Amino acid sequence: MDTLFDTPGIWETIPAIDAELRVMPGFYRQPDTAAFMQQLLEETPWQQETITLWGKQHLQPRLSAWYGDPGSSYAYSGVVLEPHPWTEILQRIKSDVEAATSTRYNSVLLNLYRDENDSVGWHSDAEPALGSCPVIASLTLGESRTFRLRHKLRKDLKPLLLDLADGSLLLMAGKTQHCWQHAVLKERAPRGPRINLTFRTIRT
Ligand SMILES: O=C(O)CCC(=O)C(=O)O
Ligand SMILES: [Fe+2]
Numbered sequence: 001m002d003t004l005f006d007t008p009g010i011w012e013t014i015p016a017i018d019a020e021l022r023v024m025p026g027f028y029r030q031p032d033t034a035a036f037m038q039q040l041l042e043e044t045p046w047q048q049e050t051i052t053l054w055g056k057q058h059l060q061p062r063l064s065a066w067y068g069d070p071g072s073s074y075a076y077s078g079v080v081l082e083p084h085p086w087t088e089i090l091q092r093i094k095s096d097v098e099a100a101t102s103t104r105y106n107s108v109l110l111n112l113y114r115d116e117n118d119s120v121g122w123h124s125d126a127e128p129a130l131g132s133c134p135v136i137a138s139l140t141l142g143e144s145r146t147f148r149l150r151h152k153l154r155k156d157l158k159p160l161l162l163d164l165a166d167g168s169l170l171l172m173a174g175k176t177q178h179c180w181q182h183a184v185l186k187e188r189a190p191r192g193p194r195i196n197l198t199f200r201t202i203r204t
Contacts, residue, residue: 009100009169016160018151020174023162027100027139027169037141039089040195046112049081061186062118068107072202074129083107090197093139097199101171103135105199113145113184116191122150122183125172129202135173137199140164143192149182164196 014021028036046063066074067090068083075081086094090108098104111120125136144165151157164170172182184196 011171014160014162016149016176016180017154017157018179019149019176020172021149021160021176022171022173023164024100024169024171025165026167027096028141028167030166033141033167036089036093037193037195040110040141041112041193043087043089044110044112045084062120063112063114065110066107067110068202069204071204072107074107074109074202075127081109093197094199097137097139097169100169101135101137103137103201105137105201106204107202108197108199111196111198113143113191113194113196115193116187116189119186120184122181124152124177124181125198125200126177129204130177130200131203132178133174134177134200135171136177138164138170138172139197139199140166140168140170141195141197142166143194144168145184145187145191145194147182147184149176149180151180153179 009024009026011022011024014023044065046065048063049060050057051060066081066083067086073080073082094105094108125134144163147162147164149160162170
């Protein structure tokens, strides 16, 4: 029966207008996911960044860390993140994600949602340095949270809700960042920690 659980994950296409979305549940499984989670919790230099929105400073309601090739620095909302050099575990995850998505990445943003009060507000990853149709691969470890997507213009389209569970890999491509925003909002029910890794390609 063990072999059942060793089969590689299968891509599920999420049908959506103006977006290219695929999810692979079980891209990684226990006990790998728990080991990755623990190692990343311990070895990552987590920071709570300050962002400037409309001239006001805010502490982001989550911790983050930016890793990448030298030169892949990343600027958003008044923060410039210089990448930390790749670690062994992140290099390993990166090459697995590259193989599964047939895409190369030169950077990864790690987010740690410590509990149900941590969140990321509505945004799209549409910085010029990401290019016009970026491919972004997003790995979830730990507690599952609801990943929401809403179309920027088509108010007639329902928001999409994806339950990103431990070990799942989400791929966003095509016009997704152009036409949709996404968010992971605060929740009422208690939640344990979740780490999300978004692999990206910064044009340098
Ligand atoms: O935590 C997530 O699933 C999404 C994170 C995200 O949207 C981002 O880092 O840009
Ligand atoms: Fe994002």
